[in-house]
Amino acid sequence: MKQFFQTLNVEMFSTHFATDDECLQFLSEQKWAKGFVCKKCGHTNYCKGKTPYSRRCTRCKSEESATANTIFHRCHLPITEAFKMVYMVCSDPKISSYELSRHLEIRQMTCWKLKNKLMECLENKGEIDILYTPE
Numbered sequence: 001m002k003q004f005f006q007t008l009n010v011e012m013f014s015t016h017f018a019t020d021d022e023c024l025q026f027l028s029e030q031k032w033a034k035g036f037v038c039k040k041c042g043h044t045n046y047c048k049g050k051t052p053y054s055r056r057c058t059r060c061k062s063e064e065s066a067t068a069n070t071i072f073h074r075c076h077l078p079i080t081e082a083f084k085m086v087y088m089v090c091s092d093p094k095i096s097s098y099e100l101s102r103h104l105e106i107r108q109m110t111c112w113k114l115k116n117k118l119m120e121c122l123e124n125k126g127e128i129d130i131l132y133t134p135e
Helices: 002-007 010-016 020-031 079-091 097-104 108-125
Strands: 046-048 055-057
Touching (some): 002 079, 020 079, 079 097, 097 108
């Protein structure tokens, strides 16, 4: 994902990820590229969930959002803002949480937490893998 974001310029990024819908669609395509497997029962059949781009297991009825078990899991930022932060960190890994905070107009501690998650992913995987959820 890091390489993908590095190939985009600011204008391309803004047009591809301008809405929640576009971000969630991209995220769900990446997450389930190899097919859906229920985290609870292992079943592979699903139907559309209640929230956009979520999937619901047809066996146990468990619903999984596109952000669940990804680097965006329990992220309280709007998904578009989180994607902007990922783009900015991929473009310049040395960017400070203070600079992210000023640019995105988000609390510094919020920027620090997500940036740490992203940096841990980069250090452990060498890549920003959306399916990687640091402990």
